[in-house]
Amino acid sequence: MSVALTSSPILNSTQQEPLRVMVVDDSVVIRGLISRWIASEPDMVVAASLRTGLDAVNQIERVNPDVAVLDIEMPELDGISALPLLLAKKRNLIIIMASTLTRRNAEISFKALSLGASDYIPKPESTREASAAEIFHHDLIQKIRSLGAKVRRVAPASPASSLAPASDRAREPATRAPVAHPPLLRRAFSAQAPRVLLIGSSTGGPQALVALVGEIGAVIDRFPVLITQHMPPTFTTILAEHLARASHRPAREAVDGEIVKAGQIYLAPGGRHMRVARHGAEVAIVLDDGPPINFCKPAVDPLFASAIDVWQGAILAVVLTGMGSDGMRGGKEIVAAGGSVIAQDEASSVVWGMPGAAANAGICAAILPLGQIAPKLVRLFAGDRS
Structure with missing residues (x-):
């Protein structure tokens, strides 16, 4: 078993503690690579x-991580079996599953x-391929940072607090500095009746999409629905x-050249951008x-x-929820053309990057919790313009 533990640094009152990341993978190469990054x-x-899920479960109270990068396939206790045990010991632990693309x-x-x-992250088949390792490096660090921001702890008020055992600090409530958000500009919904629903999402998107499509059957039946989810x-x-089962409607990866029709969910296939174009009258x-x-x-x-x-x-x-700002520029163009944009709100987003970028750009007609988006879509496609 390979174990490396670090103690929390003593920081002054104006600094934040660094995110504490626990790396769990039975491959010494991958474990070392991620740890160096x-x-x-x-x-x-x-x-x-750590080498196994069992090591992680046994060590979590002493280690007190904010984020765990958890491999799926490991000896003694695999990632999917370790997951609920880790969350039972630390409810607010951010867990990123890592696996090869099978x-x-x-x-x-x-x-x-x-x-x-x-969240999850696909591991490259070989870390010897420079481009694959670079993408894995970039995506992993971004995911750790973005997801960890939700649990990032403000430095303790006194050195005595920071020297407390990790098992004691794990029971301390997380505190965050209050964040003041300026009022966000909301535009009126377009006077034009929408004829298509476009959805963009990333981190947290699969869960949000499954919840959303299960409630918009009336929209799917009458209008085409096209989705881009950042995914390999x-x-x-x-x-x-999953979308087909949740919506009880046809849903599949889009095929180049196929005609877009109502009653179908089209999903951008991993590794390819999806666009639409006129093909005669279709x-x-x-x-x-x-x-x-x-x-x-x-x-x-x-x-x-x-x-x-x-x-x-x-x-x-x-x-919907996701890292970065993808969708904001395209959303600006849609609004400039006379269309409308809805963003998921911060509280219900796993990461308020993409929807936050759209909201802060002032292009949204509504900024809603996930549970309120489906009813709003049904009303808007039924003729409501407010």
Whole structure:
């Protein structure tokens, strides 16, 4: 067993403690690689480097991590079995599941999300491939930082508090400095009746999408629904199946050249941008194998921007939970063309990056909790303009 523990540093009252990250992976190569990446970040520290899920469960109270990067396949106790045990010991632990891109691991990752994992990340088949390792590095650090921001602790008021045992500090309530948000500009909804629903999402998106499509059957039956979720290949295949079960409507990865019709959910396939274009009197899917946009492939902005040439201002776009700002620029173009944008609110978002960017850009007609978005969509597509 390889274990490395660190103690919490003593910081002054104006500093924040670094995020404490626990790395759990039976591969010494992957474990060492991730640990080096984390150690090089100024706002993170490797709280523990462990070989199995059993090690993680046994060590969590002493380690007191904010974030755990948890491999799926490990000896003694695998990631999916360790997940509920870790959350039982620390309810607010952020857990990022890591797995290779196989159908089985994609299905396990989706199960992990339903059991309380915050996110997942696909591991490259080989870390010797520079581009794959670079993408994995970038995405992992961004996920740790964005998800960890929700539990980042303000430095203790006194040195005595910071020297308390980790098991005691784990029971202390997390405190956050109050954040003052300026009032967000909201636009009036478009006077044009929407003829298509576009949705963009990232971190936390699979759970949000499954909840949303299960409540908008009346919209799906009459209008096309196109979704871009930041997600790799194989994972989008599984997500489409989940969306079909939740909505009781056809849902699948979009196919290049197919005609867009009402009654169907079209999901951008992992690794390809999805756009739409006129095909005579009809609308067709256009898949693009170009470079990442906003560090993402698929990205939301290409879908949003391309829809304007097809539906002009008769577009209703929704930006759900996710890291970064993807969807904001495309949303601006939709609003400029006469369409409308709805963003998920901060409280119900796993990460308020994408919807926050849209909200702060002043392009949204509504900023709503996830549970209120579906009823609003049903009303708007039924003719309500307010």
